[in-house]
Amino acid sequence: MKCGCQLSGESRIRHARQRAAAFFRLHPYFANALLDDRLSIGEWPKWRTEFSEVEFVKKILAPALSEGGLQRARPQEQIGPYRVDFALRGTSKFALEVDGFGKFQNPAALDNFIKRQNYIAAEGWRVIRYTYSQIMTMTDATLRNLCSILAQDPELGRLLATAPNSSQAELFNDTQATKLKPCLTR
Numbered sequence: 001m002k003c004g005c006q007l008s009g010e011s012r013i014r015h016a017r018q019r020a021a022a023f024f025r026l027h028p029y030f031a032n033a034l035l036d037d038r039l040s041i042g043e044w045p046k047w048r049t050e051f052s053e054v055e056f057v058k059k060i061l062a063p064a065l066s067e068g069g070l071q072r073a074r075p076q077e078q079i080g081p082y083r084v085d086f087a088l089r090g091t092s093k094f095a096l097e098v099d100g101f102g103k104f105q106n107p108a109a110l111d112n113f114i115k116r117q118n119y120i121a122a123e124g125w126r127v128i129r130y131t132y133s134q135i136m137t138m139t140d141a142t143l144r145n146l147c148s149i150l151a152q153d154p155e156l157g158r159l160l161a162t163a164p165n166s167s168q169a170e171l172f173n174d175t176q177a178t179k180l181k182p183c184l185t186r
Contacts, residue, residue: 020062023070052098052132069159082116090156095125
């Protein structure tokens, strides 16, 4: 199979959607990501903690990584007493974090955030953070940034599905595109 940077626009989109659907099926944490229309019938509170992560997989992670790369991505990986949104191991270890709004409601929350970040870094992880806004409104730049970072790792660079400068603006732009269909091919 060709890597994402060699496929036509429509094929690239289809392959990214298939990789995202396969990733969601592989990880029980994302079981309801395959039922995207739940958001429209009032179950938002159940989704609140993972909605940003679902969008990160669909708009950034699945377009960036090949199937082999996505198999290395581990959601909710435990690092000491903490969990990271996504762990990705190559020659280096990457903790990919997706941040929403209102993370710090008081000074203690900021202190705990810094303590957590420093612990994870001290364990040898490179922490890469993206905001919900970056994922949703600056998708191309965010995708290029992640691809550029991962391309520097000899192992993970070989698992990229897209070139760091590939445009992904058309990915998941319409509401129908977010309703993932089961992957029929592997």
